[in-house]
Amino acid sequence: xxxxxALDRLSIEExxxxxxxxxxxxxxxxxxxxxxxxxxxxAVSKIREAFPNKTIVGDIKTIDNAIYEFDLCFxxxxxxxxxMGVSSIHTIDACLNTAAKHGKKAMIDLLNTxxxxxxxxxxxxxxxxxxxxxxxxxxxAGRNNMDKVSFVPSLEWAVAGGITIDSIENMIESESRxxxxxxxxxxxxxxxxxxxxxxxKEIIG
Amino acid sequence: xxxxxALDRLSIEExxxxxxxxxxxxxxxxxxxxxxxxxxxxAVSKIREAFPNKTIVGDIKTIDNAIYEFDLCFxxxxxxxxxMGVSSIHTIDACLNTAAKHGKKAMIDLLNTxxxxxxxxxxxxxxxxxxxxxxxxxxxAGRNNMDKVSFVPSLEWAVAGGITIDSIENMIESESRxxxxxxxxxxxxxxxxxxxxxxxKEIIG
Numbered sequence: 001x002x003x004x005x006a007l008d009r010l011s012i013e014e015x016x017x018x019x020x021x022x023x024x025x026x027x028x029x030x031x032x033x034x035x036x037x038x039x040x041x042x043a044v045s046k047i048r049e050a051f052p053n054k055t056i057v058g059d060i061k062t063i064d065n066a067i068y069e070f071d072l073c074f075x076x077x078x079x080x081x082x083x084m085g086v087s088s089i090h091t092i093d094a095c096l097n098t099a100a101k102h103g104k105k106a107m108i109d110l111l112n113t114x115x116x117x118x119x120x121x122x123x124x125x126x127x128x129x130x131x132x133x134x135x136x137x138x139x140x141a142g143r144n145n146m147d148k149v150s151f152v153p154s155l156e157w158a159v160a161g162g163i164t165i166d167s168i169e170n171m172i173e174s175e176s177r178x179x180x181x182x183x184x185x186x187x188x189x190x191x192x193x194x195x196x197x198x199x200x201k202e203i204i205g
Numbered sequence: 206x207x208x209x210x211a212l213d214r215l216s217i218e219e220x221x222x223x224x225x226x227x228x229x230x231x232x233x234x235x236x237x238x239x240x241x242x243x244x245x246x247x248a249v250s251k252i253r254e255a256f257p258n259k260t261i262v263g264d265i266k267t268i269d270n271a272i273y274e275f276d277l278c279f280x281x282x283x284x285x286x287x288x289m290g291v292s293s294i295h296t297i298d299a300c301l302n303t304a305a306k307h308g309k310k311a312m313i314d315l316l317n318t319x320x321x322x323x324x325x326x327x328x329x330x331x332x333x334x335x336x337x338x339x340x341x342x343x344x345x346a347g348r349n350n351m352d353k354v355s356f357v358p359s360l361e362w363a364v365a366g367g368i369t370i371d372s373i374e375n376m377i378e379s380e381s382r383x384x385x386x387x388x389x390x391x392x393x394x395x396x397x398x399x400x401x402x403x404x405x406k407e408i409i410g
Contacts, residue, residue, distance in 0.1 A: 063317075134295075140299065
């Protein structure tokens with residue numbers, strides 16, 4: 001299991017400072033949607049520059065205009081870009097093709113997808129799938145049951161949504177474990193991000 | 206009918222130059238998703254500054270983190286912000302509330318929504334609804350049948366997706382007309398954006 005640190009609702013400078021503290025314990029750095037919508041691709045390129053050896057995920061949440069947006073993200077230094085599973089299949093297709101053209105990867109965010117959409121998405125064996133409880137659902141509907149998810153074997157899985165030191169213990173114990181756990185505010189809002197990141201790393205082993 | 210000029214795949218400077226040429230013939234200025242993902246909220250604030258008296262739509266395509274993103278857009282000078290209809294209803298709800306708090310508006314983009322989602326969205330009488338054929342569907346599936354849409358009366362409607370001088374004629378003639386037509390590359394990629402914008406205005410009367 002790898003740790004993806006999600007950077008959201010921060011300035012680029014704060015994001016870099018926090019990531020520097022947690023750097024040793026994390027594997028992927030996610031430039032969050034809020035950073036991209038606030039600062040644009042500069043958020044991706046500055047974080048790329050600060051961490052030249054980490055895998056950078058641009059959480060650009062593409063839902064149309066696939067080629068243009070994926071090109072933007074990869075050209076700014078991203079290694080993985082995200083597309084919404086609720087998009088038209090033409091958009092998903094173009095994202096996967098653009099990622100392949102760059103020798104990079106697409107992560108398909110399953111937020112709010114129907115069963116039918118999931119079934120048609122699982123054909124994209126080269127993608128990473130992200131099982132995702134949205135921030136708004138966590139805060140407004142109190143939804144936080146990520147530990148009950150079962151992942152389709154043979155596909156690569158990430159999980160996101162309010163993961164804490166307590167909830168990650170359930171994931172470790174469950175039979176089906178994701179490849180990537182995406183952790184945001186549990187690290188970024190901690191008094192000592194480096195210590196919390198190290199604790200997560202210790203737990204997942 | 207009002208004209209919303211959608212600015213996409215341009216630098217901020219080009220966007221301002223083109224809008225200046227078309228200014229007299231258009232009603233709303235849309236800062237497109239591609240500008241926001243490339244340049245962040247600076248795209249909204251610079252276009253706000255350049256056109257202090259126009260209605261500015263920030264096509265931020267929110268799908269989570271509603272309050273934060275809508276606050277960002279309105280604080281940067283946007284008058285209307287967009288949310289995807291495929292989002293969780295908690296996200297839609299928070300967008301509408303945040304817009305009301307700012308005395309601004311939300312536009313709900315119906316891209317790829319199911320009938321069930323539409324029915325539950327139509328409760329938001331204070332929103333603007335956008336019937337939208339995505340750029341990827343236009344280019345990759347040749348879909349361009351916007352003239353067959355019928356709009357729920359009592360709601361405010363916008364339409365987007367590859368609208369040209371030819372296709373707008375059908376909309377004018379049809380029984381049910383949208384309140385806002387969103388026009389992008391037909392104006393922004395024209396040799397003389399001002400002349401084409403004037404031609405659109407002439408047609409819609």
